[in-house]
Amino acid sequence: MKKYNEEHINNLNKLELEKLGSQGLLIDVRTQEEYEIGHINGAILHPLDKIESFNKAQNETYYIYCKSGNRSGQASKYLAEQGYDVVNLDGGYKAFEEKNFDDSVFESNRIINIKDNRKKFNYSNLQCPGPIVNISKEMKNIEEGDQIEVMVTDIGFLSDIKSWAKQTGHTLVKLDESNNSIRAIIQKEKPKELEVSHTSNGTTIVLFSGELDKAIAALIIANGAKASGRNVTIFFTFWGLNALKKDQVRKVKKKGIAKMFDFMLPKTPLKMPISKMNMFGLGNIMMRYVMKKKNVDSLPSLIDQAIDQDIKLIACTMSMDVMGIQKEELRDEVEYGGVGTYIGDTVNASHNLFI
Template sequence: KFNYSGLQCPGPIVNISKEIKNIQEGDQIEVTVTDPGFANDIKSWAKQTGHVLVKLEEDDNEIKAIIQKGQPKNLEVSHTSKGTTIVLFSGELDKAVAAMIIANGAKAAGRDVTIFFTFWGLNALKKAQTVNVKKKGIAKMFDFMLPKTPLKMPLSKMNMFGLGNIMMRYVMKKKNVD
């Protein structure tokens, strides 16, 4: 039995995917989740992965599911046999978060996942520089214009001089989204 109350998508599915690997075929796990989208997610995940959704109960506050480990299914959606590649080409927070959620969902479905970060997408990987690097010309201008850390990435819509980023992170934290 596992309680994933308070976790938002893709948290419950990612955790179920990890736990299902630790049991034998035919064994079952029971999960309790409060994410309202979980009922649809678990149906799709079970169908995709070859596991069996034995029971699904919903009430106003929580969703309970019993999942039985089935025989792993050969996943043939529209991926290569090697895995899934996502290209993150934007330096905007909402697009970077979306790429991470899609990557986690694909990983939970048993895919090997690679995220390719283009020039602008690299903003999602930045660490605050502890060493000052002297730059000149255009490099200095880019350094000035780009966010110093992912925490400062703007939103693609409704950025509101940085308040959109703060509000989005606040809602994510309240909903317990990684």
């Protein structure tokens, strides 16, 4: 009987993972597009939808990873049933990248020294897209090769600055998080030539509405697009954040305006109003009754499907701050970012929706 084990990807360090790759034992089951954007050195690409063609020797143990652990779990179970010894690397490339990002900055084999004469800026308490906008302005005022250092407290900046640097071609020399703040050092590079990079494989959706029927429509489109082979990102902002709330959440203490918002906003996605004929909540009940009778999935069920399919769910941190919504209230699988993160995904998408 062959074994199927699970281990978090960061229980192995970068060198150990790359060694497994060099031995042909590290298997990446994401898509070709995801693999090309970034992967662990030496990893062999074998997408989940082609896992049935896996035919390597059965006297080895194979380590399987995807973006976060969902697809690799499916692949690992299948391979174990076929007689392979496998280890599902939970957390996936997402966790690996977060831990090893500073190493990946130097993939070009350049050693970039931090310069003593760098300009320093404090953008604490400035919400998205403020930090990115200000950084863009300051980069225009320095020469190629010069550096700036910024301090930011918006948690979405951690993701935004990576996406921004990738889009602009500037170098993210250093990025670290401590004491509730994020420090980044960026070096100005030669302006990146504009190019058309749209593909037929990307769909991005901004969910602004807090209405149940519109949120359901957004998730139906997203799940359908993903099932059709597209890479999908949904950016939840303002009222749309209600769709990401947990069905049951422990009470979070709030004060002032945040407490008022908490009182007025729906506690769970199922309590969201509908856009027409809401009738003080009666419309919501009627809508859910008809959906159930017609075997239409509920909003929480659609979000579960999105998570299972590795659809990227981004909560707008600026909107969270404005509305007093805290991480504890939202689903654990949600990523956090701002407009820079979202725009980074739209660059590689030809299908963009605002709902």
